[in-house]
Amino acid sequence: MTLSSAVEALDALRRSALQRRQSEAIGQFRIAVQVGHCSQSVGAANIAQIFTSSAPDNVYVVEAGCDGYCFEAPQVFVTGPTGKKQFKQVNANDIVGILATIEAGLDGDTDETLDFYSGQRRVALQNCGRLDGSDIDDYLIEDGYQGLAKALGSTAQDVIEEVKASGLRGRGGAYFPAALKWEGVRNQDAKPAYLVVNSEEGEPGIFKDRHLMEGVPHRIIEGAAIAAYAAGAQQAYVYVNAEADLSAKRMHLAVDQAYDRGLLGDNILESEFCLNMEIRRGAGGYVCGEETTLLDTIEGYRREPRLRPPYPTEAGLFAKPTVINNPETLASVPYILANGAKAFSEIGNNGDSGTKLISLSGSVNRPGVVEVPMGTTLRQIVDGIGGGAPFGQTVTALAVGGPSSGLFPASMLDTPIKPGMLHESGVMLGAGGVIVLDNQTDVLDAIRKLASYNANESCGKCTPCREGTPRIVEAIDRLLSEDGSSQDVDELRYLADVVGGASLCGLGQAAGGPITSGLHFFPTRFAEGDGG
Ligand SMILES: Cc1cc2nc3c(=O)[nH]c(=O)nc-3n(C[C@H](O)[C@H](O)[C@H](O)COP(=O)(O)O)c2cc1C
Numbered sequence: 001m002t003l004s005s006a007v008e009a010l011d012a013l014r015r016s017a018l019q020r021r022q023s024e025a026i027g028q029f030r031i032a033v034q035v036g037h038c039s040q041s042v043g044a045a046n047i048a049q050i051f052t053s054s055a056p057d058n059v060y061v062v063e064a065g066c067d068g069y070c071f072e073a074p075q076v077f078v079t080g081p082t083g084k085k086q087f088k089q090v091n092a093n094d095i096v097g098i099l100a101t102i103e104a105g106l107d108g109d110t111d112e113t114l115d116f117y118s119g120q121r122r123v124a125l126q127n128c129g130r131l132d133g134s135d136i137d138d139y140l141i142e143d144g145y146q147g148l149a150k151a152l153g154s155t156a157q158d159v160i161e162e163v164k165a166s167g168l169r170g171r172g173g174a175y176f177p178a179a180l181k182w183e184g185v186r187n188q189d190a191k192p193a194y195l196v197v198n199s200e201e202g203e204p205g206i207f208k209d210r211h212l213m214e215g216v217p218h219r220i221i222e223g224a225a226i227a228a229y230a231a232g233a234q235q236a237y238v239y240v241n242a243e244a245d246l247s248a249k250r251m252h253l254a255v256d257q258a259y260d261r262g263l264l265g266d267n268i269l270e271s272e273f274c275l276n277m278e279i280r281r282g283a284g285g286y287v288c289g290e291e292t293t294l295l296d297t298i299e300g301y302r303r304e305p306r307l308r309p310p311y312p313t314e315a316g317l318f319a320k321p322t323v324i325n326n327p328e329t330l331a332s333v334p335y336i337l338a339n340g341a342k343a344f345s346e347i348g349n350n351g352d353s354g355t356k357l358i359s360l361s362g363s364v365n366r367p368g369v370v371e372v373p374m375g376t377t378l379r380q381i382v383d384g385i386g387g388g389a390p391f392g393q394t395v396t397a398l399a400v401g402g403p404s405s406g407l408f409p410a411s412m413l414d415t416p417i418k419p420g421m422l423h424e425s426g427v428m429l430g431a432g433g434v435i436v437l438d439n440q441t442d443v444l445d446a447i448r449k450l451a452s453y454n455a456n457e458s459c460g461k462c463t464p465c466r467e468g469t470p471r472i473v474e475a476i477d478r479l480l481s482e483d484g485s486s487q488d489v490d491e492l493r494y495l496a497d498v499v500g501g502a503s504l505c506g507l508g509q510a511a512g513g514p515i516t517s518g519l520h521f522f523p524t525r526f527a528e529g530d531g532g
């Protein structure tokens with residue numbers, strides 16, 4: 001297919017989206033109420049409903065996803081001919097006043113220059129929180145699916161080369177080069193090939209993929225379609241966490257709309273390329289995000305990792321070649337195709353391309369989801385974007401990268417983020433969680449929480465992890481009760497080493513991270529417990 005025919009097919013879709021928007025007599029003003037899994041807990045869905053039922057004819061209300069500004073939820077963005085305005089922590093009593101402000105004409109501006117936004121670079125999250133999370137027309141009008149049109153006008157190998165040149169690595173935690181995985185599947189003789197979007201996101205302190213699914217579901221579908229085209233897959237599954245109901249709802253709707261517009265199904269954008277996509281719900285548990293466990297649960301087996309090799313690229317779903325990618329990885333792909341590899345690779349730092357979504361939580365003034373260039377320091381994220389610890393508290397430590405990673409003391413705040421290991425003691429960027437701890441938190445207790453999470457989530461298939469992770473918790477408990485001895489510290493060191501070295505999957509292999517980083521950075525806290 002030529003590039004111009006795919007682009008023309010997309011242009012036609014975009015024009016009809018614009019016509020629909022105009023002919024639906026949509027008013028001058030648009031209210032986007034941010035309804036995400038985060039803001040639902042503070043009544044955002046109710047706020048959206050009240051706006052919809054009480055807005056005058058010249059006001060158009062949509063439900064957007066949360067743009068990461070979770071700490072001010074529920075948030076409402078109003079745009080109109082005379083300006084735009086952002087309303088924060090909206091409650092039902094504010095609605096009459098907001099509608100009156102709109103009637104009087106908008107003269108305000110948004111807070112987009114605030115530190116929270118200005119330290120960020122939005123690629124995967126672009127327009128998240130502004131676009132209607134349930135309407136494909138919004139995405140099409142804002143130039144959505146252009147990356148897919150470009151891809152379909154090129155050969156699969158050209159797409160692979162472009163993404164290789166961008167330097168994009170997987171954002172699920174392992175940082176494997178995305179295009180190499182696609183090429184690996186493409187080069188297999190066995191057919192058919194599959195693509196699986198790993199939206200399990202089961203680990204504590206990580207909530208960025210939900211933001212993508214709820215706010216920009218079509219960007220994930222577009223990225224998945226490009227990846228499938230490159231890898232030669234015609235069937236895709238989106239594996240959504242069992243508890244992420246809103247994400248699943250928006251993804252379902254987005255998939256249906258993409259079929260309706262010819263962006264999924266047969267002859268996408270009038271090309272030869274066909275792709276079917278289905279949603280599958282997770283089987284429950286952190287280990288379901290481990291890629292081979294995920295495949296087994298889709299096939300109906302119990303949630304346990306497979307032995308590797310063979311790797312999923314060789315024998316994955318139903319023993320066929322399979323690409324497994326994180327939604328953030330895929331949501332970065334449309335930008336690369338639409339703007340070129342160079343534009344993406346120039347965003348990062350020291351050869352680490354692009355941006356990273358960070359789930360920022362804990363003792364910080366502005367918790368939420370942020371997207372920053374690779375190379376941004378933890379200090380810029382925690383103090384600059386997050387606003388530091390609340391008044392009266394000081395940042396003492398950070399739990400970076402999830403339960404299988406480790407802890408940094410505040411003295412490591414100037415560490416830049418990069419794919420993989422941030423420190424040889426076991427601190428990794430992982431999927432990008434940053435939990436801020438303050439002077440009121442006992443760091444050994446925090447390590448215990450991570451260790452007990454790993455012990456509870458161990459699937460039990462292999463002995464080192466099944467037996468070793470609970471022993472780690474027991475040794476920490478002895479130190480916390482101050483009945484411990486230096487033997488417990490030695491045992492922890494030994495267990496971290498053995499569990500890490502002998503376990504079957506990434507859960508056990510990294511379960512020593514909290515211990516080794518804790519012993520490295522906080523040795524005196526361990527010594528207090530052993531009576532030393
Ligand atoms: C215990 C465990 C849980 C994981 N959970 C997730 C997850 O929720 N989402 C994800 O994309 N990757 C997760 N991973 C990593 C996946 O196995 C895999 O590397 C990733 O989905 C590949 O996508 P990417 O190359 O785009 O990063 C997990 C790994 C382990 C060991």
Ligand code: SF4
Nearest residue numbers: 460461462465505508
């Ligand atoms: S390392 Fe833990 S989670 Fe992974 S297979 Fe072994 S027991 Fe299961």
